[in-house]
Amino acid sequence: MYYRESGYYKTDYKSDMSLYPLPISRFAAFSLLVLFFLAAPVVMNEYYLTLLSLVAIATVGALGLNILLGYAGQLSIGHAAFMSVGAYTAANLATKFDLPFLITLPAGGLMAAAIGIVVGVPSLRIKGVYLAIATLAAQFIIEWIINHSPEISGGAQASIEVPRPTLLGEKLESPVELYYFLLIVAVIAVIATQNLIRSRIGRAFVAIRDQDIAAEIIGISVFKYKLYAFAISSFYAGVTGVLYTYYLGIASYEQFQLGVSIDYLAMVIIGGLGSILGSVFGAFFISLLPIAIRLFMESVGSIFVEPDVLAQSISQLRQILFGVLIIVFLIVEPDGLNRLWINIRNYFRVWPFSH
Amino acid sequence: MKFFTALGAAALAAGALATQASAKDVTIGLMCDRTGPTSVTGTALCPGYHDYVNLYNTQKKIGECKIVAHEIDHEYKVPAAVEAYQTYKSENAVLISPYGTPMVYALVQKMAEDKLPGTSAGFGTALAGNGEAYPYMFPIAASYYSQAAAAVKFAKDKLGGSLKGKKIAYIYYDNPAGTEGIPVLEKLQPKEGYELRTFAVPAPGVEMGPQILDITRRYRADFVISHLFGRAPSVSLKEFKRAGFPLDKIVGFVWAGSEGDIKAAGGNEFAAGYNTMQFAGVGQDYPVIQQIKAMYKAEGKPDPDAMQYTVYYNRGVFQAAVHIAAIENAIKAKGSCDVTGEQVRDGFYQIKDFTLGGLLPPLQITKKDHEGGGWVRIFQVTKDGYKPVTDWYRDYRPEISNLLIEEIEKAKKK
Structure with missing residues (x-):
C-alpha cells in the first residue's frame, strides 16, 4: 500500500537511468540523508556518534569486499592487508610531506589498488578456496614487509602517529566533525558502488561471478575484469585504512591483522552477498551487536546473578551469545540481512491485502 | 520478526538502564x-x-x-x-x-x-x-629498553661480574615489539665488550628448532636473553632443554614467564632454573x-x-x-x-613509598619519566613456584636516556 512499484511511467532516458527510479526510494534515500546528516549530530551524544563513525568506516570496507566477493565472486581473506597499505601510505604522506587528506585519502586508495592488482593476478588461474589461500599469503607478506621496512613503518614499533585531518585550514577533531568527515566518505562510497554495479564493469563482474566461461564467450575479458574487481575492492580497503588512520590518529600494523579480514568477511556474508544495503547492514550488525549484547547483559544480567560474578563472566557470555545470534541469523535467512529486509518490504508491498 | 523487535527493545532498555552512578x-x-x-x-x-x-x-x-x-x-x-x-x-x-x-x-x-x-x-x-x-x-x-638493560646487568652478575668476550644471544619474536631490545644491546656492547647475535622467531612462534640449535651448537652462547610472547616462550623452553642448554643461563622478558608458560613447557619440575623478569611481584607472599x-x-x-x-x-x-x-x-x-x-x-x-610490601617496585613517576624508573625484579622458576633472585633493580640509566633522545630525534627526522 505504501510501497508500490506500479504506476510510475518512465517517459525519457533520464528517468529510466536514474539511480532511484521510484518516488519511494528517492524519499527513503533523502530521509536517510536527513537523518544521518542533520538529525543524528543534534540528537545523539558523543558516544553514539562514535558508534556511527565506526560503522561508517566499516561500511566502506564492507562495500569493497562485497564488490570483490559478492559481485565478482572472488574470495579474498587479505582485505585487512590492503587497509594497512592505505593506512601506511596516507600516514607517510601526511607526516613526511604534510599533505592534506584530500590527497592522502585517494593516494592511500590508489596504492592499495596497485598492490591489489598484483595480488589479483593469480585469480585468473586459481579459484574459490585456492584463491582464498593466495590472498591469505598476501595478508602475511604485506604484514611482513610493513613490519620489516622502517622506511614504510616509521619509527617505534611500526606505528606512525598522524595529525588530525584538516579541511580549509580547519582541524577536524571534535566527534561531530570527524563524524561528518567519515559519513561523507561513506556516502560517496555507497553512491559510487551503486553506480559501479549498474555500469558495464559491474555487469561484467556479475557475469564472471555467475559463469566465467559464459562471460568470456560473450566477449568479457575475464582477466581484465577480475583485476578491475581486485583493484576497486582494494581501493575501498585502502580508503578504509586511511579513515582508520585519521580517526585513531595512528597507523599501526596490529590494527589490520588476519582477524580483521575475517570480521569483514562476516560482515558481507551476514549482510548479504552482492548487495549494497547488505554491506551497510553487515557493518552495523558486526559493529554494534557485541555492544548491544553487552549493554543488555549489564542491565538485565544483574537481576539474575551477583554483580561480581557478572563482571567476571560477561565477556564469555557475550561471546557465546554473539556466536549463537550469528548462527540464528544465518539459519533464519542464509541470504543475509538484506534478504530479510526485502522480505519485509515485499510483505508491505501488498499489505493489508496479502491474499 | 517478533524476535528482532524484542532484541531491539531489550537493547534500548539496556541503554536506558545503563548503570547510574552515585x-x-x-x-x-x-x-x-x-x-x-x-x-x-x-x-x-x-x-x-x-x-x-x-x-x-x-x-x-x-x-x-x-x-x-x-x-x-x-x-x-x-x-x-x-x-x-x-x-x-x-x-x-x-x-x-x-x-x-x-x-x-x-x-x-x-x-x-x-x-x-x-x-x-x-x-x-x-x-x-x-x-x-x-x-x-x-x-x-x-619498558623493553629498561628490560634489555636489566637483562645485560643480570647476565653480567651471573657470569662472574664481567661480560668481556662472553657470547650473548638475543632470541626474539619477529615483530616490532620483539626487535625493540636490539638497540639497547648494541648500545651496551662496546662498554661491556660482549659478543652479540640476534635470532628472530617468525610468527606465530611455535617453530624455533633451528634458531635454538644455532644458539646452542654453532654460536655456543654463554647467556640467552629471550623476548618472546604467546606460545613461543614455552616452546623455547622445551627446545633449550632438548638441546641441553642450562635454563638458568636464560632470562625471559616480562611476557615470557607466567605460570601458564611454565605449565605449557612441561611444568615447574621441567622448567626449574629459568629466570623470568617481572615488573610486579610474583607469588603470594605479600600482605x-x-x-x-x-x-x-x-x-x-x-x-x-x-x-x-x-x-x-x-x-x-x-x-x-x-x-x-x-x-x-x-x-x-x-x-x-x-x-x-x-x-x-x-x-x-605524588605516588611515593608505595610498594604494598614488595609487590610493587619503588616507583618514582615524574613529569619527565612516566616509566617510573624502569624497575624490574628477576624471579627464578623453582620446583614449586618462583623465587626472587634479585631485589628490585635497574641499570645503565644514562645509556638508556641517551638512546631515547637519539630515537626521538630519529623519529622526528623520518
Missing part, C-alpha cells in the same frame, strides 16, 4: 581481553584488578569515595576499544586502563585531548615513557594478597582460580593499586570525590 563513585575504565588472543593474560589480570578494588572499597577506603571499575572486554580489537573508551567518557571516568599495544596507540591521542590519564603497563614503546611527549599516558612498568585471601575467606568463598596465576594476577593488583593511589592523591588534594582526569594525572606524580 555522586560518591569514582569510575575507572578498565579494558580487558578475556576472550581474545591474549585471554591467558586477561583472565588472570582482570580478576586481580577487581579483587584489589573490592579490597580497597571494603577495607582501605579513605573517606566516602567508592571506586568503581567498569570492565569492558574488547577482545583485543581496536574499534571495540574506541567504543569502550567513549563509554567510559560518557560515564565520566577519571582514569582509563587500556589493554594491548594497538589499543594504547589508538587511544593515546584522544586521551590527551580529553585530558584523561591512563596506564599502559607492559605495552607500547619505550618512547611512551617520555612524559613530555605523552602527558597523559603512564607506562608505569619497565595485600593475604588480605584478599582473607576477604574471600570472610565471605565464605574459596580463593578465585585466577589467583594461582600469580604473575598476571599480581599485575592486575599492581595496576589497580597504582591507579587507586593516584586517584586517592587527587581526592586528598581536592577534598571531594568529584575529581577530574587532570587532577588524577597529578596524583600519579
